[in-house]
Amino acid sequence: MTTTSSVPRPVGAGEVGALLDFIAGRQADPATGTCYLDTERESLRLELEELDAWPDSALIVTDGDGTIVAASMSEVDAELGRSWIHGPWVLGDRWDALARPLLEAAVASCPAGVTHHEFSGDVANRRMAALAAELGWTASVPNHVFVATADATAGWPADDRRVRPATPDDFAAIDPLHDEEFPDTYLSTRQMIDDGIAGERITLVSESDGELLGYACGRVQPDGAGYLDFIAVPPAARGTGAGLGLMVTVCRRIMAAAPNRDVNLTVQDHRAPAVALYRGLGFTLETTIVGYSSRPADQGHG
Secondary structure, three states: OOOOOOOOEEEEEEEHHHHHHHHHHHOOOOOOOOOOOOOHHHHHHHHHHHHOOOOOOOOEEEEEOOOEEEEEEEEOOOOOEEEEEEEEEOOOHHHHHHHHHHHHHHHHHHOOOOOOEEEEOOOHHHHHHHHHHHOEEEEOOEEEEEEEEHHHHHHOOOOOOOOOEHHHHHHHHHHHHHHHHOOOOOOHHHHHHHHHHHHOOOOEEEEEEEEEEEEEEEEEOOOOOOEEEEEEHHHOOOOOOOOHHHHHHHHHHHHHOOOOOOEEEEEOOOHHHHHOOOOOOOEEEEEEEEEEOOOOHHHOOO
């Protein structure tokens, strides 16, 4: 009979393959997985290897024979003072004993000044929701995950000629809108523009006569899927067609760059007009997710 130490430790160099197998096993089920990582082992490996945190920030718990029974990993943005914790992934009935120590160890491993922590899961992951409630962490509104393939574009209007790549000169116009629409987000306006210029993301603006009509930002994920990170239109431009024009234009460009020829996105449950727009463009609902934040509700969360 093996015994399990509840003390998380860094993963060893010879344990990375086993850790990947363990995570893939948990990701295969929405009730035990975490958000924003794939469910297939090879795609998951590619995603993790793109992260600076992998595998250095990974923490594991093992049985006496070395079998991994729990794990987590943290991504940190010191500039934003935030961390995103993947997991905790826990084997079977070990959750009650291991999930909280693992999450607390992941938080404790973050640099000083990183005080806002978040983890997230499918609505089916009820154990994650219960752990967040036990810790007093705040649940976000549900976020729906939609996807559209290239076939859906056949009925779309033509690209909007008002849409162009974002430049550093657009910062002053985009930043207030980005802060308002996506408070405490994982990507600042400066990062979004710089990544677009570097070719790491597709960052576009719609403007007419020097007036901002909206901005959008997307990327190709390591598994070849396209993802729309952000799209926002200021109140004065809503109802003018600027949002639709920006949406179809950025999505076509993301699809053209993505080997999978698709676009994935998330939208908050209460944004009914956006949900209606996406459904009208042929996006289909894949899942619904919730984020749990250590930051008090009156300070907001991403």
